[in-house]
Amino acid sequence: MTSPSAPTTSAAQTLARLLVGNQLQQAVHVAARLGLADQLRDGPRMSAELAKVVGAHPDALHRLLRALAGHGIVAADDEQRFSLTPLGELLRSDDPRSVLPFALWSGGVSYQAFGALEHSVRTGEPAFEHLFGQEFFGYLAEHPESGAVFDEMMSRHTAPVAGAIAGHDLAGVEVVVDVGGGHGELLAAILHARPGVRGVLVEQPRVLDEARRVFARAGVADRCEAVAGDIHRPLPPGDVYVLKSVLHGLSDEEAAEVLANCRRTLRPGGRLLVVEFVLPPDNAPSPGLLMDLLMLVGCHGRERTAADFADLFRTAGLRLAGITSTKHGYSLIEGREPERC
Numbered sequence: 001m002t003s004p005s006a007p008t009t010s011a012a013q014t015l016a017r018l019l020v021g022n023q024l025q026q027a028v029h030v031a032a033r034l035g036l037a038d039q040l041r042d043g044p045r046m047s048a049e050l051a052k053v054v055g056a057h058p059d060a061l062h063r064l065l066r067a068l069a070g071h072g073i074v075a076a077d078d079e080q081r082f083s084l085t086p087l088g089e090l091l092r093s094d095d096p097r098s099v100l101p102f103a104l105w106s107g108g109v110s111y112q113a114f115g116a117l118e119h120s121v122r123t124g125e126p127a128f129e130h131l132f133g134q135e136f137f138g139y140l141a142e143h144p145e146s147g148a149v150f151d152e153m154m155s156r157h158t159a160p161v162a163g164a165i166a167g168h169d170l171a172g173v174e175v176v177v178d179v180g181g182g183h184g185e186l187l188a189a190i191l192h193a194r195p196g197v198r199g200v201l202v203e204q205p206r207v208l209d210e211a212r213r214v215f216a217r218a219g220v221a222d223r224c225e226a227v228a229g230d231i232h233r234p235l236p237p238g239d240v241y242v243l244k245s246v247l248h249g250l251s252d253e254e255a256a257e258v259l260a261n262c263r264r265t266l267r268p269g270g271r272l273l274v275v276e277f278v279l280p281p282d283n284a285p286s287p288g289l290l291m292d293l294l295m296l297v298g299c300h301g302r303e304r305t306a307a308d309f310a311d312l313f314r315t316a317g318l319r320l321a322g323i324t325s326t327k328h329g330y331s332l333i334e335g336r337e338p339e340r341c
């Protein structure tokens with residue numbers, strides 16, 4: 001007889017499935033690194049043939065493909081030829097819905113840092129700095145290959161959200177400044193939707209060339225500048241400061257300091273639009289909870305609740321004017337100057 005509190009087999013199986021998540025993540029990551037999905041674009045192929053093209057060991061590649069087939073990413077036919085499933089199609093570089101950049105990023109430097117999560121949990125310090133000896137964005141600047149993968153991953157991640165945010169009411173706004181705006185998808189979408197509005201992207205030098213290409217493709221290059229700058233230094237004046245996925249990479253002190261920095265050059269009647277996950281106050285499941293661990297491991301940042309954002313704005317001399325959620329999991333958190341009595 002089992003005791004009422006003993007875990008059932010299925011609970012143990014569920015936990016075991018979670019525990020091999022790292023193996024599956026690496027299998028998908030290596031498939032992405034080898035460019036297997038692009039090689040399978042035109043139809044089924046034998047693993048030996050693929051091994052020659054991608055420079056892999058034939059038997060080892062066969063075993064990788066077999067494992068991926070077991071998880072629905074490729075399919076094997078009776079002749080042991082492998083083809084893409086609908087999931088596998090998403091690893092093609094030419095698919096507009098491609099998650100290839102995410103597969104490349106999450107299984108690389110990010111995976112290594114997460115392997116040292118215990119260091120962060122024991123010390124409260126970023127495992128990334130412990131492992132790589134420098135802070136996250138400094139590392140990306142010095143390792144252009146990793147920087148490019150990270151930036152492309154962020155870009156792909158932000159593009160679907162951009163439409164929802166670009167629809168926000170910006171009546172009367174002349175200048176939007178995107179602070180740490182990456183490749184500028186969000187700013188491009190805002191400007192594209194509003195022909196009279198001008199934009200400035202303030203970013204680190206490594207992303208600026210690609211951002212200019214994004215603005216040109218969106219047809220907004222004549223109204224949008226991409227400037228090298230520091231979010232901690234004086235910013236160009238604006239009616240709206242957009243900060244997407246920037247504050248979560250910063251400690252409370254740094255985040256409040258960046259908000260106060262935006263406030264200094266905010267034009268009268270202007271506002272800050274912070275785009276982040278908002279953690280539910282009751283620890284209910286949220287995509288922000290694992291992201292919070294990533295921030296713990298990667299930098300000095302954290303995900304925040306609505307009350308945390310209200311505190312940050314208050315510390316920066318602003319007020320939380322409202323929070324609007326989007327279907328993508330992100331919320332639009334609006335900050336304004338305090339109301340005068």
Ligand SMILES: C[S@@+](CC[C@H](N)C(=O)[O-])C[C@H]1O[C@@H](n2cnc3c(N)ncnc32)[C@H](O)[C@@H]1O
Binds near residue numbers: 179181229231246249
């Ligand atoms: C997580 S990414 C978010 C990018 C973009 N906002 C998005 O959501 O797609 C954070 C961005 O902030 C930029 N950043 C970090 N520290 C910065 C600094 N001190 N000055 C300017 N940009 C900075 C990084 O280069 C990076 O592109």
